[in-house]
Amino acid sequence: MESRTVSPVFVGRAPECAALDEGLAAADAGLPQAVLIGGEAGVGKTRLVEEFLRRAEAAGAVTAVGACVEVGADGLPFAPVSTILRALYRRLGEELTRAAAGFGGELARLLPELGEPSAAVGAARDVEVRGRLFELTGRLLEALARERALALVIEDLHWSDTSTRELLGYLFRSLQSGRVMLVATYRSDDIHRRHPLRPFLAELDRLRTVRRFELARFTRDEVRSQLAGIRGSRPPEDLLDDVYQRSDGNAFFVEELAGISTDCGSGGITDSVRDLLLVRVEALPETAQRVVRLVARGGSQVEYGLLRAVAGLCEDDLIAALRAAVGAGVLLAQDDGTYRFRHALAREAVDDDLLPGERSRLSRRYAEALEADPALVPPDGRAARLATFWYHAHDPVKALPAVVGAASRARGQHAYAEQLQLLERALELWDAVPLEVRQSLRVAEDADSYPLCDCPDEALGLLDMLAAMTLAARYAGVPERGLSLAKRALRALDGLGHPLRAAWFWVEKSRFVRNLGRGSGREELDTAQELLRGIDASPVHARVLTEAALWGAVFAPGPDSLAVAGRAVVLARTVGDRIAELNALLSRGGLLIESGRGEEGLHDLRTVAEQAVASDLVGVFTRSHINLQSLLESMGRSEESLVVAEEGLALAYHYGLPDTKAWLQGNRSDALFSLGRWDEAEEAARSARRSGQMPVTQALAAQRLARLALARGDLAVAEEEITTLRGLHRLHNGAAAQYAHPVAEYRIALAAHQGRILDARRLWAEAVSTGLGEGTGAYTWPMVAAAAEAESAARGVPAALPGQAEALAALRDYAAGLRRDYPVWEAYAALVEAELRRAEGAGGAAEWAAVAGMFDGLGRPFELARVHQRWAEALLAEGERERAGEVLVRAHEGATALGAGLLVAETGQLARRARLPLTREESTPAAGDGAESFGLTRRERDVLTLVAAGRSNRQIAEELFISPKTASVHVSNILAKLEVSGRGEAAALAHRLGIVGAEPVAPAG
Known part of the structure; x- marks a missing residue:
């Protein structure tokens, strides 16, 4: 006989219902929405979203629900997303298949119904393919939401795995169109100070597109309404007082107490919450209690077939037990044939009530049943659940292979955080397993260029494990753990005589040191190269030298790095590593351009870009178009850079690579800024910010927005963006000239605009005294120009005079060492010298006229307008008022067209001081001032x-x-x-x- 404990009347929550309905209406209008609902366990989050989904369905939306499961901590990645996609597939069928056409193999990692997962496209690096998976998931949802609204709910976010959180974070940030509403719930009382969900929620709070609210407990009047719904009549006041006092307004506890009070009478239980949750279970028949305990050990939900195999009951007895548990409101029967507890708190209480030996025995029964018939559970969760069952069965011999298999499955889904967690568990089990079992495992078989163990050496088997863990840590974005693993491996290798493996780990250590901002990684790369000296060429050699070439292109462009890149190309060809060869060619091409051999460098870069596109070499494409685009801009060929950007963006969309898209949009912003198309430059920078997932791409977006704010005269925004990018640079290594010099440029310019000339001087001195290479024209000449302009602005300011002569001499010496191989670099060199001479009170109109002539035709309207302003000022000082007026009008018109606020003000002030007319109306003093x-x-x-x-x-x-x-x-x-x-x-x-x-x-x- 079914016991009704859930009120058929939905109680309260009017503000929350209104917020959800408003979100759905906005989503239906084409503006994607995201809502996070927090609240303590049992407060009514699930009931709220159920009511919302009912209204959404009535309004014509397609709905789907997925729940995070506790096993996620043991490596069941993307579980709620897979559940939602499976529900959409069942509902929409062929429409979803058509929407996924062309990339169903990638999405099969989340939805196996689409077929076999495809291999990585064109040897793409794992982290890039992971980004592609995220991009394609968002694209699928947008496609499905063109015809109707989608209302998607993910419950129990507090149990979410890292990969699910990262995918959700990407969707919250990147969904820009489509009728999609995402709702997620979480237990706020479970989010302790170090809970991984806490920083995730803090990050989402900064997004204007995400709304978050907390559900409060019911008031006394709301508890009365809830009890009336459960009982079918108004509750007596003494019952209301008892239930309200003991439940404290928690909706789930109200239901439990209402049922107990009805069946057992008041006072039938203790005040212990645990006992409260167990009393309904203890009222069941003994067989039903046994089945409930089995379900509790099986996880958040258990398939009927698996439960039947584990229970050891005849089917009639099992069905009778399940009917009793469902009728009592303990279990719920799901549409997909699974069973789960009506509330997670009850499952936790039942599981906690099991004896330790009972838990391990039940876990073993689950593992044995699943091993005997893998078809009992869906394939996407099979490996992780088998690993969890064997682990909790305390059988290391069985658990280790299962855990390694689950880790391999997680890696196949690009769920690197979960892969790392599973491998950590494997490392824990390692010493408890016989050597022959360990030797049968190949945990590093797909590690990038890693020389696999080829002999039955126990130490080498452990090193293979550490290699797989090191890569997983890198891809999961936990460099601290990765560095620790690399160090552990190097200690284990000490004295073993395996230089190839040692060199591989030294390269990984170099990466982690750079990413953590603890150095440039140069010493580690040098050690790796020294280890390989005198050893026959191998893929490890190619990897080490290619990495050294890349390091040189970023940190020390010059003849030595160019020579390293040349050797890397030859070595990669020798060992037949095409990917390493193309990456080495990219580094060589960039270094050739930096050394003034532009056409040779462009030939290398264009060759690689063509091969990457022709052969779908995604891992190479992620560098080829970005580097070609950036270096064309560096040479002053902005229009060509935009052409490469358009091709690159189309490919990034095709491959589904959001971080590559962010790089391309950022470089596109550079070219658009140079050409004076500032509104487009801002939109490109904001697009980069939306797409970027890594700290470096987020920092570069802030860098572009800071430059625009400075040029427009919005100093408050500029200061905010500079603070943002400096913080982000600390999360990776921002010490390379291509990162550090623009930051220094903008800080110098901001200080100068704010009148802090001595601070500007100090910032420049710090930038050039940190041991960085001289950098490149694109990044370094603008920084030097900003420092020279700050000194020029100090003319006549007494506070800035001390030390100015020394500062000017240092600037001039530094500029003398920079290359001037391309017209734009030469123009900047002339601009710097003219500013320095202006600071000294020297120079004149002829010098500024020459600088203007150098910038004219380069497609740099901002620099040209600035030079015209200086030229007009010099003409006025020489008494050439008529000519000065013509030049000043050009400066003012150029600045106005760009929206360069500070330059507009400067030209206006110069015109007023000199009594020269401008094309705009001049302001007059307000009456009565x-x-x-x-x-x-x-x-x-x-x-x-x-x-x-x-x-x-x-x-x-x-x-x-x-x-x-x-x-x-x-x-x-x-x-x-x-x-x-x-x-x-x-x-x-x-x-x-x-x-x-x-x-x-x-x-x-």
């Missing part, structure tokens, strides 16, 4: 501003292009009109009345 009340003219306001800034009459004359005598006359008139006795009193009055500061005249710099 302090200046007008004292009868000051516009020119006298300009003079008063400079007086308040502490300028002498001679300095005023220089800045306003008037004679010192005229400046003196203006100062005398000002003192008389303000009725003050001296310059200091005039300055104080001007500040107090707001006469100065509203339209500040730019200082001489």
